[in-house]
Each structure stands twice: as structure tokens, then as C-alpha cells.
Amino acid sequence: MQQSIVPDPCTVRPVFRTAGVGKTYGSGPTAVRALDGVDLELPEGEFVVLLGPSGSGKSTLLNILGGLDRASAGRAWFRDAELTAMSERQLTRYRRNHVGFVFQFYNLVPSLTARENVDLVTDVAPDPMTAEEALTLVGLEKRLDHFPSQMSGGEQQRVAIARAIAKRPGVLLCDEPTGALDSRTGTAVLAALQDVNARFGTTTLVITHNAGIRRMAHRIVRFHDGRVAETEVSAERVRAEEITW
């Protein structure tokens, strides 16, 4: 068991806060209400796992918090900045300076090496790590000049994590990061995420259908029908290596 290092939530300012966030796609009889009044407060530095049935709104909320999509109702903040009041230009700057994204499919450029894939992002960031540093953090220091096709799925996902953390984001938003991986390669990916969270205090949100991953979390947020059905704060966490699926 890993001792929980999460500070008292009462004394830590939230990194994300939402008040009555709603999202409706489309209009009229075909409208889909993806989120319906989400109130949430997530303290800085936590590893948060978002669980819930398919279609319950997890990705929609993650995309709103990451500035990729806009709420249709309610308000959302990143630290003291109101995301729901930002212009497109401000949202772009917010994403570029503060948010690292990791998706199920790694979205690497096949014709670029691991190092070059990471450099794509660091070129536009204000205070980036070097690609070597970021790739070393995820255990890929021997793979700097390999192309995606020369790496396993888990290694490619770790390149994607290196790319996401190289700009030293305040938050890391991960949508099904192990969704395409088997247990062994998925574990290395989870270990990399856990390590970054512990080492840099990067608030990390992970959407998953693997309920076992909740054992790594400081906080578990369960969605149901576009709402937060339950939030649970975990007293004890396990290391990624102890999780199998």
C-alpha cells in the first residue's frame, strides 16, 4: 500500500471548480443532454479517477475542463480563471500553457521519432523540459530515436505522456489512457502517470472503464446520466504495479 499524500482538501485551493455545468448537443427532438448540472471541486495535486457507464458524460466534462469544448450551462473555473468566460483565443492559450492531454489512441505522428513527437509540443511551450528529460521520466530514454511503428502500444502511449508532460502542465487530462492496452503494458503507462503526479504534483484526471484503477486514486468521481452521482476520497492508495485487469 502507498501512503496517501493527499493534503487536507479544506486547505488546498481547487484546481477545477464547476457550478451547474450542463452540456446539450444539438437541439429540438434530437438534442442529447450529455451533462446536467455538474457541481465539482477538485483540489490541486490529486490523482482523480472518473468512472461511470458509457454515455454518462465523463469525456464531455473532461473536454470542457480542458478547454476543448464549451458548456451550454453553468460555470467552470481553472484556479481563478473562469473557463466558461474565455474567448476562443484565451482557451487556446489556456490549453497550450496549462493542459496536457492523453487519449486512448496515442495520436503520434508516424513519420517522426519519439524525440521529434515530443519536440512538436515543446516548441510552442513557454518553459518546457527537453524531449530527452520527458522521455526519460516515462522510462523511454533508450527509445529516443525510434519511430512509433517500432514501439509497442504501451511505449507509444508513454511517448504520448512524455509529450503531454514536457510542457510542465498544471493538469493532465487522460481519456481512457489504457483502453487499447493489455494489463502488462497498461501497468507501465499507469506507473508513468502515477510517477508524474507524485513527482511534480500535476493534478491528473483519468477516465477509465477499468474499475481496478480506482485503487490508485486520491479521489474517485462516479458519473451517472450526466451528473456526479458520488465522490469518494481514498485514504489508501496502491501502486500502479499492483493493479491488474
Ligand SMILES: Nc1ncnc2c1ncn2[C@@H]1O[C@H](COP(=O)(O)OP(=O)(O)OP(=O)(O)O)[C@@H](O)[C@H]1O
Ligand atoms: N459531439 C457530440 N454530438 C452529439 N452527442 C454527443 C457528442 N459527444 C457526446 N455526445 C453524447 O453525450 C453523451 C455523453 O457522452 P460522453 O462521451 O461524455 O460519455 P462518456 O461517459 O465519456 O462515455 P464513454 O465511457 O462511452 O466514453 C452521450 O450520450 C453521447 O452520445
